[in-house]
């Protein structure tokens with residue numbers, strides 16, 4: 043009904059423009075914005091479709107109760123591998139989002155230059171200045187420094203419920219070589235890995251790092267997805283068959299889970315495709331993908347714990363913890379972005395969205 047009404051409105055508006063009867067530009071822009079958010083656009087029609095995930099119920103099902111008998115760490119210990127000279131915001135956004143949602147401990151493994159900066163953003167984060175970039179390492183030292191870096195992360199590995207690899211990592215070749223080894227160690231220890239940002243740059247060129255690992259999640263944005271499709275499927279992105287293409291891509295990389303970010307988030311593990319198209323924000327400020335990766339890390343950890351404890355009696359669908367983590371993370375980020383936008387409008391920033399994570403989770407799944 044709304045769509046039909048807006049279609050008519052759009053026709054009238056276009057006709058007015060053509061006949062130079064249009065209202066002033068600012069009014070026009072506002073009207074066209076309203077039409078967009080009310081849902082004339084294709085992806086919004088996904089809501090209510092058979093692909094749309096039951097995200098609120100999933101979120102409620104996997105979020106643990108705040109039980110006084112639980113000790114620190116049981117609600118999740120996550121680590122972000124990222125942060126270099128250029129980027130300190132991205133790893134901070136991912137790591138602090140994990141804490142704000144309910145993880146108990148959030149670590150960041152970054153370069154030495156980035157560490158004091160990230161620490162100064164928040165005393166809540168545990169920051170390890172262990173990564174090295176080429177400019178600070180002589181050729182002769184590369185082997186032993188690489189071994190030291192990997193060992194520094196590895197001694198913590200078994201304690202983590204999930205690793206987020208890539209926010210603000212940069213593309214330094216030596217650093218990326220070390221990170222490849224860290225991904226291999228995580229895989230050996232069966233620790234789930236979310237690959238985002240520059241982690242996707244690394245993995246797209248070394249698919250073997252994640253191929254066939256069911257606990258790997260890739261979270262590409264529009265550019266990252268394009269590169270992945272070109273590399274793996276040897277073709278261009280096909281929006282006419284977005285579901286089929288995503289399914290093939292996930293299958294081709296051996297059943298990893300892929301969250302394709304966009305106006306509507308599409309998620310597939312190579313078996314099924316789900317969408318999250320709940321209302322988000324029209325602001326596209328940088329850093330929202332970083333919030334998403336930190337959020338998915340927490341929900342994936344909770345979903346995994348629940349599945350292990352329930353021994354398969356879980357009544358929600360899908361059953362794959364990586365799918366559940368992506369659906370819950372995407373739904374929560376979009377809700378928080380929408381709340382932040384209501385309040386801040388054009389000045390909405392990533393930090394405003396982070397401040398809305400708690401209220402958004404509380405609205406869907408009250409603490410008590």
Ligand SMILES: NC(=O)C1=CN([C@@H]2O[C@H](COP(=O)(O)OP(=O)(O)OC[C@H]3O[C@@H](n4cnc5c(N)ncnc54)[C@H](OP(=O)(O)O)[C@@H]3O)[C@@H](O)[C@H]2O)[C@@H](O)CC1
Nearest residue numbers: 129130131132208209210211212213239240265266328329
């Ligand atoms: N506040 C912060 O700290 C934030 C930091 N962020 C961090 O930024 C990093 C990049 O993520 P992004 O989202 O900008 O990458 P994306 O859309 O693929 O690229 C856009 C264009 O830029 C180019 N390009 C990128 N890096 C390049 C490089 N090193 N050298 C050369 N070119 C490079 C790229 O070129 P192409 O890859 O196509 O060759 C494309 O044209 C990542 O670590 C992310 O986490 C964000 O999370 C936001 C908040």
Ligand SMILES: Nc1ncnc2c1ncn2[C@@H]1O[C@H](COP(=O)(O)OP(=O)(O)OP(=O)(O)O)[C@@H](O)[C@H]1O
Nearest residue numbers: 263264303304305307322323328329330331332334
């Ligand atoms: N056009 C859109 N409309 C509504 N929400 C969107 C749109 N595009 C992206 N999003 C939301 O923003 C989130 C982040 O997606 P985005 O494409 O901005 O990631 P990114 O480029 O990796 O971000 P970052 O700047 O953190 O690197 C997605 O999960 C999605 O929910």
Ligand SMILES: [Mg+2]
Nearest residue numbers: 239263331332
């Ligand atoms: Mg990103």
